Amino acid sequence: MMRNRLIRPMAAGLVAAMVWAGGIACGAEQPAAAPLSAIPASPGPNSFVGITYPSESRGLNFNIPGVVSKVLVKEGDHVKAGDLIAQEDDSVDAAELLAKRAEAVAEKLQVDAARADWENKKVEAARNEAMFAKRVVGKSELEKARLDVVIGEIRIRLAAKQTEQKELEAKTQEAKTVQRKLYSTIDGIVQKINVHEGELATNDPKTPCITVVLNEPLYVEVELPTATAKNLQLKQKIAIRYTDEQAWQSAEIVYFDPVANSGADTQHVRLQLANADHKRSGYHMEVKLGEKVAAAADSR
Numbered sequence: 001m002m003r004n005r006l007i008r009p010m011a012a013g014l015v016a017a018m019v020w021a022g023g024i025a026c027g028a029e030q031p032a033a034a035p036l037s038a039i040p041a042s043p044g045p046n047s048f049v050g051i052t053y054p055s056e057s058r059g060l061n062f063n064i065p066g067v068v069s070k071v072l073v074k075e076g077d078h079v080k081a082g083d084l085i086a087q088e089d090d091s092v093d094a095a096e097l098l099a100k101r102a103e104a105v106a107e108k109l110q111v112d113a114a115r116a117d118w119e120n121k122k123v124e125a126a127r128n129e130a131m132f133a134k135r136v137v138g139k140s141e142l143e144k145a146r147l148d149v150v151i152g153e154i155r156i157r158l159a160a161k162q163t164e165q166k167e168l169e170a171k172t173q174e175a176k177t178v179q180r181k182l183y184s185t186i187d188g189i190v191q192k193i194n195v196h197e198g199e200l201a202t203n204d205p206k207t208p209c210i211t212v213v214l215n216e217p218l219y220v221e222v223e224l225p226t227a228t229a230k231n232l233q234l235k236q237k238i239a240i241r242y243t244d245e246q247a248w249q250s251a252e253i254v255y256f257d258p259v260a261n262s263g264a265d266t267q268h269v270r271l272q273l274a275n276a277d278h279k280r281s282g283y284h285m286e287v288k289l290g291e292k293v294a295a296a297a298d299s300r
Contacts, residue, residue: 059208
């Protein structure tokens with residue numbers, strides 16, 4: 001029985017190393033792993049090898065392609081969500097925005113002019129009403145004056161609609177100008193910058209302009225034998241430590257891959273680890289399971 005308990009963690013550690021070495025090579029936004037030969041097979045009985053990863057990794061792109069005019073951060077900088085980190089050349093869009101705003105102002109003046117003309121038409125209609133009552137003007141002249149008032153009111157509504165249209169065009173152009181700016185969507189650290197001033201930025205998700213990662217908290221990814229993983233639960237606390245340190249820490253299980261690896265007979269598990277010391281990700285961890293968990297797995 002004791003021999004089995006020693007062999008299983010070692011085998012699982014080897015599987016974890018092979019799986020994650022291959023997985024990192026394929027993942028576009030994961031930190032680089034150590035060479036396979038540098039990953040320990042297993043730290044000891046009931047222990048398994050895990051690797052720390054950012055809890056969030058965002059590959060950020062501009063909404064529309066364009067020439068980059070400013071990169072406001074450098075790799076390694078700490079940023080907050082909402083920080084402006086890069087900008088495309090928006091000179092043409094800005095000029096167009098000014099033109100649209102000027103057109104909107106001109107349309108507002110048209111509304112004022114139409115309203116003033118309408119007020120004048122109402123005065124004329126009132127005068128014609130009085131003159132018609134005194135039989136100074138005929139009915140046709142009175143009807144024309146009344147019709148001019150109606151037409152004047154329609155012209156006000158038309159000018160108002162045209163103003164709304166021009167204001168909408170200005171807002172649309174303003175939104176286009178904003179799309180030339182790139183903001184961080186998370187608090188984190190700038191990991192990679194792929195475009196620089198004067199270069200063309202695309203919105204290809206495979207090649208993000210700037211990658212921002214969050215290492216607080218960290219995720220610890222580990223492959224466990226299926227029989228062992230069956231005895232674990234979400235929010236369960238697990239003892240872990242960096243492989244080059246003595247101090248143990250507590251991490252919480254936050255995710256089980258819903259599909260186990262039937263070929264390797266392993267289950268992918270994710271732990272969440274507080275990172276008050278601001279350690280970088282990509283380090284190896286020893287994940288140690290309690291005796292009860294190991295015993296339950298051995299009995300299967």
